[in-house]
Amino acid sequence: MIDVLVVEDDFMVARIHRGFVDSVEGFRVVGTANCGEQALTAAAELQPDLMLLDLYLPDMFGLDVVPRLRSAGHDCDVMVISAAREAEAVRGAVRQGVVDYLLKPFDAGDLRDRLERYSARRTNLSAATVSGQADVDRALGRVAAPAVTPALPKGMSVETSELVERALREAGGTLSAAECATEVGISRVSARRYLEHLTVTGKAVVSLRYGQAGRPERRYHWHTR
Incomplete structure (x- = not known):
């Protein structure tokens, strides 16, 4: 509060x-x-x-x-x-x-x-350190260029997108849609939609993890440039 x-x-x-x-x-x-x-x-x-x-x-x-x-x-x-x-x-x-x-x-x-x-x-700025220049710019109220932050698809909110983005950045590795959903507090389907959007915009990279049976698991990690 x-x-x-x-x-x-x-x-x-x-x-x-x-x-x-x-x-x-x-x-x-x-x-x-x-x-x-x-x-x-x-x-x-x-x-x-x-x-x-x-x-x-x-x-x-x-x-x-x-x-x-x-x-x-x-x-x-x-x-x-x-x-x-x-x-x-x-x-x-x-x-x-x-x-x-x-x-x-x-x-x-x-x-x-x-x-x-x-x-x-x-x-x-709630963390003890910032992860990069983007966090500093956001803390100072600077707005990124439109080309860097394209509009979200219909039905997706900026607030939830930022939560998913933060969870992915701070994961220290890869996240599945289910793990992201638990971390953020949304459904797995919603988490996957936001994660897929991050891959489309180049902020995240997806990889496949193959198990013994069934479909391979899609794993997402933050794209450090």
């Missing part, structure tokens, strides 16, 4: 943002603050993972909260949610290392998309 602190000076807007966040699976709002000083106090008390930060606060400019957070030892991530359209505000947010910048007004779907991308980036 990712704990979120909402920093917004308008009480009604803060309540709306809270409802948006709580509707996204894996996220929960642990507190709200209506000014910069309250945000710093709440961060110390609640230890959130993510702060949704408005920039137009009554006591300070929102970005001034970030260095004070860091100097106080708080390492929570910051996502700006603001009507501030000045280029300098955006550049300042980038310099402060914010994870995203969402302009008001927006709807629940806009925030959901950004929260889900943020969650995916956190997952990519």
Whole structure:
């Protein structure tokens, strides 16, 4: 569960943002603050993972909260949610290392998309080490070129594809569709469909293991280039 602190000076807007966040699976709002000083106090008390930060606060400019957070030892991530359209505000947010910048007004779907991308980036850095440059790029929110990540066939989801891909990368050898299904928590038929798609796109290689009787077993392994 990712704990979120909402920093917004308008009480009604803060309540709306809270409802948006709580509707996204894996996220929960642990507190709200209506000014910069309250945000710093709440961060110390609640230890959130993510702060949704408005920039137009009554006591300070929102970005001034970030260095004070860091100097106080708080390492929570910051996502700006603001009507501030000045280029300098955006550049300042980038310099402060914010994870995203969402302009008001927006709807629940806009925030959901950004929260889900943020969650995916956190997952990519959950291990002690990264397996390669692709993991670093995903953690930084960089998008691969379309030629590298073709669209999935109808009926296949990006989330499941990423789980299958990760299971294959971390297997340290080969996986059968049945083994992959158990690892990911999907049916064997679905696992095989995703694995076959990875072979078509060149991300995986399939080999055959022959037993004493019956069809040979298809074994998949990650294609290291």
